[in-house]
Amino acid sequence: MKHKLGFVNSNLKKIRDWNLYRTLQYGRTEGPYIIFKRKKLINLCSNDYLGLVTNQILNKQLESSSRLVAGNDPSFKILEEKLARHKSQESSLIFPTGYMANLGTISTLAQKGDVILSDELNHVSIIEACRLSGAKITVYKHDDMIDLEKKIRQKANRKFIVTEGVFSMDGDFANLKEISYIAAKNDAILTLDDAHGDFVVGSDGRGTGQHFGVEKNIDLYVSSLSKGLGAFGGYVASKNKVIEFLINKSKSFIYTSALPSILVDLALKRFISNREKQRKKLWKNIRLMHSGLRSLGYEINSSSQIIPIIIGNEKAALDFGRYLFENGIFVQPIRYPTVKMNTARVRISITAWLSKNHIEKSLDVLEHASRKFRIF
Numbered sequence: 001m002k003h004k005l006g007f008v009n010s011n012l013k014k015i016r017d018w019n020l021y022r023t024l025q026y027g028r029t030e031g032p033y034i035i036f037k038r039k040k041l042i043n044l045c046s047n048d049y050l051g052l053v054t055n056q057i058l059n060k061q062l063e064s065s066s067r068l069v070a071g072n073d074p075s076f077k078i079l080e081e082k083l084a085r086h087k088s089q090e091s092s093l094i095f096p097t098g099y100m101a102n103l104g105t106i107s108t109l110a111q112k113g114d115v116i117l118s119d120e121l122n123h124v125s126i127i128e129a130c131r132l133s134g135a136k137i138t139v140y141k142h143d144d145m146i147d148l149e150k151k152i153r154q155k156a157n158r159k160f161i162v163t164e165g166v167f168s169m170d171g172d173f174a175n176l177k178e179i180s181y182i183a184a185k186n187d188a189i190l191t192l193d194d195a196h197g198d199f200v201v202g203s204d205g206r207g208t209g210q211h212f213g214v215e216k217n218i219d220l221y222v223s224s225l226s227k228g229l230g231a232f233g234g235y236v237a238s239k240n241k242v243i244e245f246l247i248n249k250s251k252s253f254i255y256t257s258a259l260p261s262i263l264v265d266l267a268l269k270r271f272i273s274n275r276e277k278q279r280k281k282l283w284k285n286i287r288l289m290h291s292g293l294r295s296l297g298y299e300i301n302s303s304s305q306i307i308p309i310i311i312g313n314e315k316a317a318l319d320f321g322r323y324l325f326e327n328g329i330f331v332q333p334i335r336y337p338t339v340k341m342n343t344a345r346v347r348i349s350i351t352a353w354l355s356k357n358h359i360e361k362s363l364d365v366l367e368h369a370s371r372k373f374r375i376f
């Protein structure tokens with residue numbers, strides 16, 4: 001383990017010395033029982049107070065317990081091993097959502113005395129996680145490497161850099177090559193939230209880190225299973241010791257009910273089937289929409305499936321969205337506080353569901369809308 005993450009080892013040692021060390025056991029719940037390997041035990045750990053969660057349709061019980069108590073179905077282990085390999089990391093840990101994965105990772109690892117350098121457009125779950133940590137937060141201008149280089153030159157116990165891979169409201173990629181170079185030069189812990197790049201970008205959908213060839217330089221991967229994978233949940237991938245530390249310390253992991261194992265099974269199912277065909281189709285659609293919008297005169301700075309059309313004024317964005325709605329196109333106007341005041345936008349997101357016809361019809365409506373609302 002790199003020196004910059006060495007504090008995790010010393011903290012784990014303390015936890016062990018004080019007999020506070022926690023490990024995960026994999027048990028499947030069955031009515032009043034819980035089964036660990038072949039051992040069937042009476043379950044006195046469940047929160048399913050009314051005995052309701054057996055689901056006949058799914059033929060599988062929904063656990064209602066923390067993963068450290070009785071909610072750790074063996075399918076978690078299989079999925080976590082897959083996710084670790086998917087990110088070229090030693091281990092991974094599933095959280096109920098990506099939001100909770102950010103909260104529980106950044107706030108556990110960063111501490112008072114540390115500094116977190118955070119991109120100004122980072123998602124609210126990152127911002128909240130940084131606040132919870134007690135570390136000093138230094139916001140750098142969006143993907144501005146000069147600003148990052150300047151601001152990272154400050155005294156701190158430990159330094160963290162946190163960025164999204166594909167920015168959720170702008171659809172551009174973080175300059176991960178440069179960011180990972182700056183992180184290495186400054187011995188900073190690089191955290192990548194790849195919620196929108198994961199399963200979409202890079203070979204086999206391995207995400208933005210792989211796409212830029214810097215997978216190994218990412219210290220902490222945080223992502224969602226609810227977007228590109230088409231399932232539900234969140235996860236973190238990192239070194240074994242980091243995951244061990246999170247199991248022991250991360251509040252949004254320990255003190256909440258586990259992701260229901262039917263959702264773990266769903267994620268596993270999605271993982272196994274080859275998604276290359278859908279990814280190809282998605283990227284074909286993205287190119288079609290980018291070039292179509294540009295040829296209509298729209299200014300497009302997106303490099304991904306997320307394509308914002310910046311309107312500026314909040315009311316104008318609502319009117320623009322309503323016009324599209326009335327003409328058969330559903331997009332969501334995005335306003336403050338999700339984005340800055342006067343940068344309201346409609347946020348298009350492209351999927352593999354769309355046919356060439358759908359895109360052409362959308363472009364047709366967008367052409368009329370651009371004239372009606374005098375966008376350029």
Ligand SMILES: Cc1ncc(COP(=O)(O)O)c(C=O)c1O
Pocket residue numbers: 097098099100102123125164168193195196223224225226233234
């Ligand atoms: C960048 C980013 N990170 C994290 C999340 C949270 O993921 P989840 O929906 O799994 O909680 C989102 C969700 O929109 C996101 O856009």
